Amino acid sequence: MKSTVQIRIDGKTVEAPAGSTILDVAKSEGIHIPVLCYSPLLRPLENCRLCVVAVAGENQYKAACSTVVTEDMDITTNSDELFQTRKLLLELLLDTHYGDCVAPCTATCPANVAIQGYLGYRQA
Template sequence: MPRVKLEIDGRRVSADANQTVLEAARSLGIEIPTLCHDQQLEPFASCYVCVVKVKGAKSLLPACSTKVTHGMVVETNSLEVRQSRKAALELLLSDHYADCVAPCQLSCPAGIDIQGYIALAAIGKYRDAIALIKSHNPLPSICGRVCTRPCEVSGCRRNMLDEAVGIDYIKRYISDLDLNSADTFRPVVAPRNGKKVAVVGAGPAGLSAAYYLAIRGYDVRVFEGQPEPGGMLRYGIPEYRLPKDVLDLEIDQI
């Protein structure tokens, strides 16, 4: 394979003629950011986060798909390049609102949209955040105290940098705000469909089933053999871990 000589950020490099600017830059230890690039796929240059300035070119070019040529002069970190990358990223994020399934959500037994409710909480939309949480989990204040947090232990990419985001504490904060509010969240309930459902057992599974069935218009009645509802939440978890007043408030909402 013939080789060509080019210059990247003032440094001369010899590269195979079939290499891209991205590959040549990386051979020099020059990092160019990418989003859509995958070494296992043919480059299709859709994100434009990897653009560079090539002398003589009319516009900035994507490094992932631009082949090196002899005598090419490339700038990877000029002000123009950085501003263009920033604009490309802002455009990508402008209509990208928590719509990717993150590892934390995949790790969550309830499948809660963790990215979504954290994003809503970050801008103070706690009402919307609790609505999103309760679309998958009707007992968030309880889970905020007893959950083993697989979303943080194995599902949070922040662990690769320092430590996990306090996902469970954020959920607990949002749900406790609602639980102690004078105007607690109430889901939209479908019109009654005339059908009745008996749920045997008022543990977390039975209560959850009753909650979502009622939302869908069913007339639900829960039967429980113990003196009070809650199942193992009440009779198996100690008070210091799950205060009974929190348990009672959340069950009362259901």
């Protein structure tokens, strides 16, 4: 088995460790993919779906936190369509956000979520 795979991420060809996720590779390449439910201490949950990316040849977005890279995978992490999809997903999450918060948040979120950091997406 090969120890690395060659992929394209946002038009850049890179060698990635076999078995790594799209999110891992993106981070190592300095590419930001928004995440909300991801923690390196836990297995990927795919609950928030904010880390969705487009993979050429696939008919639906993939969660970067759990999708393992494969040879010749062509990944897009940033596009207007992805931004709008993430914005909609965030809207749906925030619509059911029942924290004990009083805006603006001054205490740590009981769910350990940096909601303030995501509110900018709502305005865009």
